[in-house]
Amino acid sequence: MVSFPSAPDDLFKAYAYEQLATIGKALCAPARLVILNVLCQGERTVEVLAGHAGLSVANASQHLQVLRRANLVESERQGNKIIYRVADRNVVGFFTSMKELAAERMSSLQVAFSEISAAPSRLAAVGREELLSLVEAGIAVVIDVRPSEEYRSGHIAGTVSIPLDRLSDHLSWLPADKEIVALCRGSYCILADKAVDILRELGLSARRAIDGVVEWELSGLPVERETGQRLEASVEGDHGGQ
Amino acid sequence: MVSFPSAPDDLFKAYAYEQLATIGKALCAPARLVILNVLCQGERTVEVLAGHAGLSVANASQHLQVLRRANLVESERQGNKIIYRVADRNVVGFFTSMKELAAERMSSLQVAFSEISAAPSRLAAVGREELLSLVEAGIAVVIDVRPSEEYRSGHIAGTVSIPLDRLSDHLSWLPADKEIVALCRGSYCILADKAVDILRELGLSARRAIDGVVEWELSGLPVERETGQRLEASVEGDHGGQ
DNA sequence: ACCATATTCAACTGGTCACTTGAATACTTG
DNA sequence: CAAGTATTCAAGTGACCAGTTGAATATGGT
Numbered sequence: 110m111v112s113f114p115s116a117p118d119d120l121f122k123a124y125a126y127e128q129l130a131t132i133g134k135a136l137c138a139p140a141r142l143v144i145l146n147v148l149c150q151g152e153r154t155v156e157v158l159a160g161h162a163g164l165s166v167a168n169a170s171q172h173l174q175v176l177r178r179a180n181l182v183e184s185e186r187q188g189n190k191i192i193y194r195v196a197d198r199n200v201v202g203f204f205t206s207m208k209e210l211a212a213e214r215m216s217s218l219q220v221a222f223s224e225i226s227a228a229p230s231r232l233a234a235v236g237r238e239e240l241l242s243l244v245e246a247g248i249a250v251v252i253d254v255r256p257s258e259e260y261r262s263g264h265i266a267g268t269v270s271i272p273l274d275r276l277s278d279h280l281s282w283l284p285a286d287k288e289i290v291a292l293c294r295g296s297y298c299i300l301a302d303k304a305v306d307i308l309r310e311l312g313l314s315a316r317r318a319i320d321g322v323v324e325w326e327l328s329g330l331p332v333e334r335e336t337g338q339r340l341e342a343s344v345e346g347d348h349g350g351q
Numbered sequence: 352m353v354s355f356p357s358a359p360d361d362l363f364k365a366y367a368y369e370q371l372a373t374i375g376k377a378l379c380a381p382a383r384l385v386i387l388n389v390l391c392q393g394e395r396t397v398e399v400l401a402g403h404a405g406l407s408v409a410n411a412s413q414h415l416q417v418l419r420r421a422n423l424v425e426s427e428r429q430g431n432k433i434i435y436r437v438a439d440r441n442v443v444g445f446f447t448s449m450k451e452l453a454a455e456r457m458s459s460l461q462v463a464f465s466e467i468s469a470a471p472s473r474l475a476a477v478g479r480e481e482l483l484s485l486v487e488a489g490i491a492v493v494i495d496v497r498p499s500e501e502y503r504s505g506h507i508a509g510t511v512s513i514p515l516d517r518l519s520d521h522l523s524w525l526p527a528d529k530e531i532v533a534l535c536r537g538s539y540c541i542l543a544d545k546a547v548d549i550l551r552e553l554g555l556s557a558r559r560a561i562d563g564v565v566e567w568e569l570s571g572l573p574v575e576r577e578t579g580q581r582l583e584a585s586v587e588g589d590h591g592g593q
Numbered sequence: 594a595c596c597a598t599a600t601t602c603a604a605c606t607g608g609t610c611a612c613t614t615g616a617a618t619a620c621t622t623g
Numbered sequence: 624c625a626a627g628t629a630t631t632c633a634a635g636t637g638a639c640c641a642g643t644t645g646a647a648t649a650t651g652g653t
């Protein structure tokens with residue numbers, strides 16, 4: 110560069126950090142984070158995503174384009190609809206580490222949350238190592254309380270699908286002598302908390318898992334997918350979770 | 352939760368994503384990213400950080416407080432000055448993966464950049480595996496072209512400190528029969544590019560490393576630190592790098 | 594105690610972003 | 624080819640954010 114004026118250097122620096130900031134900007138609106146979190150679990154249509162985030166379709170579409178400009182998600186036309194998905198497996202890992210980083214801040218909230226909740230489900234949450242050992246020892250059953258569509262589009266092998274809103278239908282055959290561990294979408298999702306509260310009120314031994322299906326998948330557990338099955342519009346069954 | 356109104360659920364969801372967005376907001380201003388990148392290499396004073404980012408001290412202070420509110424950095428008073436550092440080793444890892452995620456977007460820029468640059472240093476950059484094998488085979492020398500203060504505060508074992516602005520003083524003893532690999536702060540830093548251009552103009556075989564010292568450190572290489580040595584105010588020697 | 598230095602606070606301004614609304618585009622189905 | 628559905632575009636509004644300036648706070652040295 111010797112004979113190089115310094116201007117292009119600053120230009121490069123400015124441009125580089127501007128590009129980097131594009132990713133940051135994509136992650137600074139809560140609505141986009143909700144969308145991204147849903148997309149980390151599988152591909153979805155615009156309408157479904159708008160429902161999850163509580164946005165108008167037009168608004169959700171704009172948020173999605175911000176995410177796409179940041180190269181975090183990509184879209185593809187499939188028949189009548191346009192489906193969005195994360196652009197890369199790395200995005201899932203990156204977003205997960207962001208959530209883990211925020212978990213520290215969240216801990217204060219979780220304490221406050223457990224105080225208004227009937228059962229301190231969050232504080233007794235089950236970590237990965239413990240859950241694995243519980244399952245291996247055969248003294249725990251893991252139930253996946255997400256809506257059944259999500260279970261179908263990808264779940265950890267060995268878990269049983271019991272959507273939260275159908276939990277009462279399956280109470281009869283749940284073992285009273287084993288511990289029940291509820292699995293949902295992760296620490297930002299409260300489906301498992303609700304399930305645990307219900308089960309405990311019935312006298313069963315239940316706890317929630319700290320991590321969600323996506324985190325387990327990232328840590329290398331085998332995942333089963335029902336291929337060909339696609340998530341169509343149906344936000345029903347999602348009782349404020351995530 | 353059974354007997355729980357759904358309002359607190361939405362409150363939790365909203366609060367959780369708001370907290371997560373705090374981190375995103377901290378990363379959406381280029382100036383803050385520059386600051387964070389410098390902090391990933393070691394603790395600094397406000398004045399130094401302001402110099403790196405090209406901001407007024409008051410402005411840099413405000414940016415630092417945004418970063419602190421997001422729990423990404425922490426501050427400590429040391430005598431007359433206040434030094435900032437990353438709050439957690441995980442922050443370095445997280446920020447690194449963010450940069451890697453952006454690298455894809457950057458590739459287009461790197462091509463454009465190499466076109467105006469005398470030598471296509473970026474395109475021939477050396478990755479980790481290759482560099483390790485080159486060093487093991489004894490056919491490459493690795494020079495650390497960052498300012499000497501940064502080298503002192505932490506560098507990879509086996510590398511030699513040759514600050515870019517003193518490169519001409521060390522030309523005599525650089526081996527002509529080996530390949531010279533220049534190491535700097537990473538792909539967002541152009542110090543190594545400049546060094547390579549100088550060396551090539553002199554007929555030496557030189558390439559830059561893709562990654563910076565921080566990335567190498569994260570991947571497990573032994574790091575040497577001169578303890579007790581602290582980075583005092585001195586932006587001099589930083590020729591537009593980062 | 595006083596001054597110099599380092600950092601933060603407070604008030605202000607221009608620009609950018611999120612959300613709304615109404616229209617336009619693109620594809621599928623009859 | 625027409626009608627319907629899904630998504631995107633375009634314009635407008637209110638809120639928030641980055642940067643500036645000048646003053647306030649806090650520490651160390653004399």
